[in-house]
Amino acid sequence: MTGGAGPRVRVLVVEDSAVVRHVLVRLIRDDPRLELLEAVETAEEALRLVPMLRPDVISMDVRLPGMDGLEATRRIMAECPTPIVIVSDSSTDPALRISMNALRSGALSVVQKPAGWPVDAAGGAAIATQLYIMSQVPVIRHRVRYGTVAPVEGDVLPPPRLRPRLVGMAASTGGPQAFAHIMGALPTTFPWPILLVQHMGTGFMEGFAAWLDTQTKLSVGLARQGEIMRPGHVYVAPAETHLTLGLGDEVRLVNAPPVAGQRPSATALFTSMARVGAGAIGILLTGMGEDGAIGLRDLRRAGGYTIAEDRSTSIVHGMPGAAERLGGVSISLPLGQIAPHLVAVASAAAPLPAVAGMEGRA
Template structure:
């Protein structure tokens, strides 16, 4: 099944279901940004074609006859590095922990497989956009290449900055960005981190488990009433807003999406604004504008806010929106964010969490 000739991003589809293969081919053909170069049903056929066709991006299923999509991803990233988006049904085999294994194998993102045709407009556009955006990401042997790291440029923290917790958020390109930042933080990092990542509902547990392997900090899904502990990362679970409670405990709620997102970066940052200078907000790569208004709330309340600079953001939508409305204290390239946080931790006297909470086990 070959696609039309054209100037679009060249996509190879690997999917054993004839129905889903047809749906994905139709989505790609209907999007002027994309060009379908081939659609195949086995990993073995994909491995044969990748060096011949040199696609710009691959849509990869996980459950394939013979070699599975995770092994195919590992082989492709080792032999002929190509951006790979896992398009999978998260409900077919929860034990597979698709997102953790896919990201570990070298995939750039994980999206929910369409159930059939017609696909709703938003779902089809989301898959096509993921393929288009991820095709732009240079990959080298299983690793993202963010460009040469220049000399560290560290702005001094604001003189009245007294942080006690950090909130971070991202969307498209977030898993790799979080891995880059978290992997550079030391084991003794003194503050808890609340984290929002836009990702399909079935993939969040696997994402948190994967991120835990990328850092010396302890990473897990946030739970209602968790008392935050230094050096722990609390990931917003699927379909729940992650917010900071009045006693600095974790609060989860299932209120309607904010700006189309649940979990919402705006909801997280807005809840952190009440602690003023006790909070740092970090907004990384992502489509749309989620997080911009909440980050502005934090900054107006005295918090310190960091946005990923355009030079490294895979998609500068979210951090760019925050910059435009004056929500950002400083914009930094991705490789400078962790060193900057460590410098703040070294220079600023540490305040405990709410009285009597630090050190308690959730």
């Protein structure tokens, strides 16, 4: 934890439970990086205070009396854009669905709601740190501006040697809305399996996979050890487990230490995909930090095709920007162009002989 050398981050808490509100207030007051502005019980009160107080970040409950946290997020991002951290119960389906939709509507991250006081050290630190980190993200008035689907100038299609048979995608901050946009634009006939890494709290991965399944025509689920990948299916990395490509092109889940602080790690995924070289497409989307940059570089050097989300649509350009600086990116595209580009690549790719383990499984 850093000290209180610089200006403290000003936090507005929106939480209807008196117990949880008390816990959040204690966590904020005990952290030298943070300053509590106000703690309110309703979204309506939050909407009144946001333009007056101008908080640096908002801790937002999702199940509130009256207006819920999803509608509050939409209103705040449209009227007075402010970084929002969703504080949610990961064990209830309604809260999970609202949380994921709030992320798509502009909230930046989701953390586990504390059950009561005292909070375990790791849980308390996670909440305080998320509030501090997300306060640094420059948010804008939330409108869907993902870029047009006009052809990209220059060499649009990948090199002729590319013979894709799988896709890997990874993201962190802003990832759920980016994944929903891409997956929602892919057809049911999409010819390759997709391995997906999203940085998210431990209790939310199953709910995230279930939510993403409702946003696309593809089949989405948590990856399982040894699973044979099928075209048009999306395999989401489970919490605290690296998702990698096995030697027989099967799902391989690895309980190894974090890579550069992340587990699951985008770099672990992309590095494992480098084994198939020109048979792989790697896509690195919005996210804070540098996870995935080294792996994407390794994949490109091995002959794979690599795509990074362009700065113009990234919520945070940290991860794709790091990959660009390392020379790991074949092409950078606005979010709105990535799905059409994948469809174009699929249409242009020469037919492949059946991959061992994947034949007859479409």
